């Protein structure tokens with residue numbers, strides 16, 4: 165669904181990818197869903213009259229299977245380059261095991277995931293770095309902001325031309341209030357909360373998340389509220 169001009173949300177509550185599609189440019193995909201999601205993305209592209217081989221770049225916010233799972237298949241079908249932060253790349257490309265979350269949820273996922281979601285590592289072609297910017301024809305600058313804590317290499321993306329902040333799992337909106345992702349799925353929740361506090365400085369009216377509905381129009385207040393909650397969690 166096109167939520168802002170040239171910005172498409174593909175998926176549901178469980179897994180979401182975002183497509184930046186300018187009429188005159190190739191396509192940029194942010195995240196790729198879980199394994200098999202390449203088919204969902206392919207169907208969506210057909211519906212809007214675009215083709216997978218128009219995908220120029222796949223930017224992965226982080227290493228978790230519900231964000232990188234479709235990337236290897238998409239990369240194989242297209243000529244797109246895959247981008248990820250160097251701190252998450254070794255788990256995405258298979259040099260290191262892609263650890264599931266810690267605790268009970270992680271234990272269940274560890275047992276079940278190889279059956280439901282056999283994970284296919286994906287080669288990372290280019291590194292993401294904080295403050296790096298892509299220049300998209302028509303949509304303008306797409307700026308990378310390193311947002312560590314959920315994972316060490318987590319990156320979020322700012323698209324000023326659409327007043328849009330693409331948060332990945334830096335914040336989670338699955339329960340209707342954008343907030344730091346839950347401890348069970350974070351590499352370092354203290355660091356994630358520190359990151360959330362810095363997000364109050366971001367000037368964006370529109371927010372989208374890996375999990376949960378977009379916040380359209382009221383983004384600045386939502387970022388400030390999330391920062392306040394993070395501050396309380398850190399005892400400040």
Ligand SMILES: [Zn+2]
Nearest residue numbers: 226228314333
């Ligand atoms: Zn995640």
Ligand SMILES: [Zn+2]
Nearest residue numbers: 228230333374
């Ligand atoms: Zn996620």
